[in-house]
Amino acid sequence: MPDIVHIGPAPLSPLAAQEFVRMRDGVRLATDVYLPEGDDAAGDSILIRLPYDKVGVYTFIPLIAEYFTARGYRVVAQDVRGKFRSEGEALLFVNEAYDGYDTIEWITQQRWSNGRVAMWGDSYYGYTQWAAVSTQHPALKAIAPRVTGTQLGEPVRRDPASRTSGVEWAITYLYPLTYFHSADAYFWDLDPDRRPFSDQVEEVLAELGSRSISYDQWYPRPVHLRRFPAGSPFDARPVPTLHTIGWWDNCAPLSWADVAEIEKRPAWAHSHFLRIEAMDHESYYLDDPDADRVEERTEDQLRAQLPRMLDPALDFFEVFVRGNVSAADIPRVSWNLAGTPGMRSSDSWPPAGAESSTLFAASGGGLVTQAQDAATTATWTHDPLHLVPSSVGNAFAFLLDRPDEQALGDRDDVLVFTTEPFVRQVDLAGPVTARARIHSDGPVMDLFVRLLDVAPDGSALRIARGQVQLHEATEPATVEIDLGQLGYRVEPGHRLRVHVCSSDYPEFIPQPGTGAEPWSAVETRVNRQSLAVGGADGLSVTVTVLRQAQEPEEQP
Structure with a gap:
């Protein structure tokens, strides 16, 4: 039986006020609101919807919120349905579209909101941005998804007419058992010398005393999930998008698949801006000094990386949320040639030449x-x-x-x-x-x-x-x-x-x-x-x- 590490919600941030935002079906989602110090006027908001604990060490959202509020934004960070402090069932992917819409609607009704909302975030909280886009709330003015894809976590399905298919990630089966078993998170290691792997899962579920609905929907017979009940985000009204991909991100194929879909739609392609960096999924960079290649980064190390992580989105929002800069000043494609400093720009990808x-x-x-x-x-x-x-x-x-x-x-x-x-x-x-x-x-x-x-x-x-x-x-x-x-x-x-x-x-x-x-x-x-x-x-x-x-x- 593997050792199971249980992680519950971290202490609330003193910088935020926690609210419980009611969704259309009555479920309330735990939501932290960070306001700029000394600014009581209505202003622009940045929404972050994630399943990893809105105050947890892993995502350091309070530090990110502090950085955004210093630029005058109101920051709204929310545990998605069923996770950590939020009510409801922990269920991968299927509730994010309308929960995103309802949260944006709630933001627009607050005294500190001027009715303009942007979204930001990595991985699953990049996916929640695409889900919100699919519902076409008019207040959503721009998004900045990083290292993510609309088909994040989708099991490999073989076309019976083809002899080839993709190779399945182990994370496809393990992710529903770690972050989406229930409200808290549970981590354990698969033993490569013990078969079948599925029996190890059953041992863990027996120890936890309950099943994971998301795992049971994916294995042994995958259920087709209605990720976007309002329709594909790429069939929705285009929203200006700063789309960040890492050269060493293991989820990059999902990002590039979305790029290919966007390029088929001229209106979306016009609103799409690509940024490609020499980084992996967890925002470690090829040129990081050895001292910063540590699994648990200190607060000083995290603060030092915030400009690199957040400034591109802030510059983008300055154009498409605040309207203070011309869109012509944002390069269509910004990319790093790994092994060299700085970012290059081009009108398309691949670049000319x-x-x-x-x-x-x-x-x-x-x-x-x-x-x-x-x-x-x-x-x-x-x-x-x-x-x-x-x-x-x-x-x-x-x-x-x-x-x-x-x-x-x-x-x-x-x-x-x-x-x-x-x-x-x-x-x-x-x-x-x-x-x-x-x-x-x-x-x-x-x-x-x-x-x-x-x-x-x-x-x-x-x-x-x-x-x-x-x-x-x-x-x-x-x-x-x-x-x-x-x-x-x-x-x-x-x-x-x-x-x-x-x-x-x-x-x-x-x-x-x-x-x-x-x-x-x-x-x-x-x-x-x-x-x-x-x-x-x-x-x-x-x-x-x-x-x-x-x-x-x-x-x-």
Whole structure:
């Protein structure tokens, strides 16, 4: 039985007055109101709706509210329905649309509100912004979602007409058991050596004495949740949006999927502004000094990062909430070329001057610019009892550790392909994809492809990744792998490397090798995996190279 850590609500902030805001069905949500000191007039408000405790250490909302109120904003921070001090049932995603609308309506009726509301927040409290947008409250003037997506937490669903699908995150099953079991939060570690994983969940639920509705809705048969009962946010009236994505955010694929949806709608695209930074989901940055790479940051460390985190949103709100600055002064795309200081700007993503360039795996382990004529087959094993480990313990905080993945390439179950050292710097800016011809002696095959920057000392930093699951895998198939988007400078003397393997545990649920559903599987079997190298179907990786040099316009 795993140890369970129970976290309840933290003490209320002395800077705020707690209110209980009534929703349309009578449920009351605990809501903190922070007002600018000495300012009794009505003003603009920033709403933050989150499930992580509105006064908890993890999200440090009181410090954020203090920063916003210093700029004259009224800040409203709310525990979502069923969480911490709020009433109602803890249920993932489905109540956020109308609860957001009702909270905005309540704000507009307060003496300290002038009727203009913005929203801000990361991850789930970025999702609550999209949910509120879907209900089209006229008082919502701008949003600033960070590291999030409208399909956050959506289980992988396979199209029966396709042989491929996504690979399921373990967090998909664990998140409903941690933050959405009930009002408080409960944390425990999955034991990789005990199968089935589903039995460990049942032990935890028995110990807690109650079930998680959200878990039962997702497993064993996922229920289609009405996330947006008023309709998709992208079918709603466009709201000016500052959309922040991290190069190392493990949820970035969800963000980029939303960008693709927005680009299909001209009115939304006109209201959409993109900001891409060299950070992960927990706002650790590539260029953080080692002293700031700590799991529990001090108050001084948190305060020091607030300008970097909040100033872009404040500048955005100055335009679209207060109307004090022209929208022409906000770049359509602000982005950091990782490995360089400052932010660059462009009118679109990828930026002008970006061109595709393809690298091909070679039989000797090379990564070259022209495919070999001769086709060979590279093989490796997938052993469910000896899995390729995830490179960090917390997938949401990759840059906390900024791990060196060189040693993973020494494993027998990881294929490695590497370029020669670069003779000049190369700037990568845009999508990264891979193409591979694969098969297995097992019925289901997971393929993980990682792109790394290898320094002259041999250390290897992962800069892009993607994965795909192949069904009926005994029959060969050509698969396309989306490795996401990339903004990164490869320095002279460095090399690019590709790692290929079939597991990444515990971040992704591993295949048992038998074709059984992996969360409940007991029996395991070793599979032999095969990959074409060279020839027309050989493994290739296509990157986007910025041929036109750009200089940063915004210094850190």
